[in-house]
Amino acid sequence: MHPLAKLDHRYVWHPFTQMRDWLKREPIVIVEGKGARLWDAHGREYLDANSSIWTNLHGHNHPKLNAAICRQLGKIAHSSALGFANEPASLLAEKLVAAANPRAVQAARMLSKGAGRNPSLRKVFFSDNGSTAMEVALKLAYTVARRTGRSSKPKFLTLEGGYHGDTVGAVALGHIDLFHKAYAGLLFKTDQVMAPYCYRCPFNRAKPERADARDYRKCNWECVGKLEQKFAAQKKRGDPYAAFVFEPLMQGAAGMIPQPCGWLSRAADIARAHGALLIADEVMTGFGRTGLDAVRGTRAFSLFACHHEGVQPDFMALAKGLTGGYLPMAATLTTREVFDAFIGEYDEFKTFFHGHSFTGNQLGAAAGLASLAMLQTGRSRHARQRLEHTLKDELPALWRYPNVGDIRQVGLVAGIELVRDWRTREPFDLRERVGIRVCEALARRGVLTRPVGNVVVLMPPYCTTPAEARRMVAALGEAIAVSTERISAPSPQRPRLLNQATISAP
Ligand SMILES: *Cc1c(COP(=O)(O)O)cnc(C)c1O
DSSP states (O other), X not given: OOHXXXXXXXXXXXXXXXXXXXXXXXXXXXXXXEBTEEEETTOOEEEETTHHHHTXXXXXXXXXXXXXXXXXXXXXXXXXXXXXXXXXXXXXXXXXXXXXXXXXXXXXXXHSOSSSXXXXXXXXXXXXXXXXXXXXXHHHXXXXXXXXXXXXXXXXXXXXXXXXXXXXXXXXXXXXXXXXXXGGGGOOOOEEEOOOOGGGOTTOOOOOOSSOHHHHOOOOOHHHHHHHHHHHHHHHTTOOOSEEEEOSSEESTTTSEEOOTTHHHHHHHHHHHTTOEEEEEOTTTTTTTTOOOBSTTSSOBOSSGGGGGXXXXXXXXXXXXXXXXXXXXEEEEEOHHHHHTTOSOGGGXXXXXXXXXXXXXXXXXXXXXXXXXXHTSHHHHHHHHHHHHHHHHHGGGGGGSTTEEEEEEETXXXXXXXXXXXXXXXXXXXXXXXXXXXXXXXXXXXEEOOEETTEEEEOOOTTOOHHHHHHHHHHHHHHHHHHHTTTOSOOSSOOOOOSSOOOOOO
8 A cells, every 4th residue: 555545544534434434445645637637646547527526627737827826825825814905815806796797697687577686796705615605605694684674583495405515504504414414403494495306306297218307307397386385485474584595507415416497597586576685505516617608698608607597696605616626715705785784883793703714815816816817718618618518429328328317417517317227217225335336436447536426426627628528428438337237137126216316425
């Protein structure tokens, strides 16, 4: 075993990992990266097929990002945002506000029949990671609801299968039982409502086909009906929801579950009509991940998933890709109205009493600036478009495997749901560890990713070449074939149709 692997075994405790299993084999120790490629301590080469857990955008060791960080390092690495402003954080906040408010989003809302106009996101609160970005949105929305007299005990409506991070407030907003049940006693209560999951939707009357379940579903938008009912019932109780919390276009840790086209704008209209604030968790979807679709009704591009449906939230949480996946930094964008609820005389103590040691970190902000500038070039747009199309062309090859139940792609991310039998959608038991085994077989073929339950995630960095993307999909096909051949026989008992995929790890 490599000496670094030995040290890891002796001292390191890994996240979302059964350490007994971990300690049974030598871990892959990553020592270098370039573009979409990674190298381990033994010099073996891999493709980074999940962008290092959904963070990396432009590839590893990118000369522009390296240079931006080195330039900043030559000045200063960190100074506190408690008491001082700094250069890159000020510049980044300006650029984020510009990117998060494309004029077209206002126009899109004017065109829709929906309720009210879209707000503008004007203020940026920096923190360190996706969970803290959501904690900030949660605390701000809570306080606003109390100060405006909307509710004395503000309640949040969240989506089934939602995942918003692992700090206690973020866990309270999430609904992945496997992760969250253990802490139930620590959490405040939030209501949940059905999230669209066309492949396993109890209202979808379509028989399984070899296509994305969203495309052949037969339903009457019952999921939207459920949402409307929830809001109406809560209003009747005289205590309307303070905020509606959602991952736009695709729920990540739930198993890469995409929303059918039109769900988000309908859901947002309902929430707005009931006066709730919208909290969009764009931690996974932000910065171009959901593709180059134009803002609804216009020809303008946006980097954010919400805008594809013409929705502008009151809070937008950003993290993972904010620094191009280089450094831990996050941001919560919000409106002037929210900001103003915290303005007053010093001794009114309306101050937002929240912050982190590394709020507004200068190295992170410098990386964020360089990443955002790159995303806005025609070259980056072109590369993203090419990768999206390559995935679209290659992924259908996986339909030939009978254990592939659903292939769902949104822009530059895809989830491949593995099932015992595609004809019945019968899921694999989580204990069979099929997702994990497929990913282990993939690693032996030089492609690294991590499953969520029985869903394999492909989310390559934007710099991935068509040849590399083809290699990822081809290797995945082989991995599925070798990992499922012994266990794929449909079981004799009746298929269990789960409402929500059972999940093992993000
Ligand atoms: C990863 C993720 C988070 C949590 O971010 P961390 O940086 O891991 O705390 C929150 N929301 C979504 C949608 C995520 O994918």
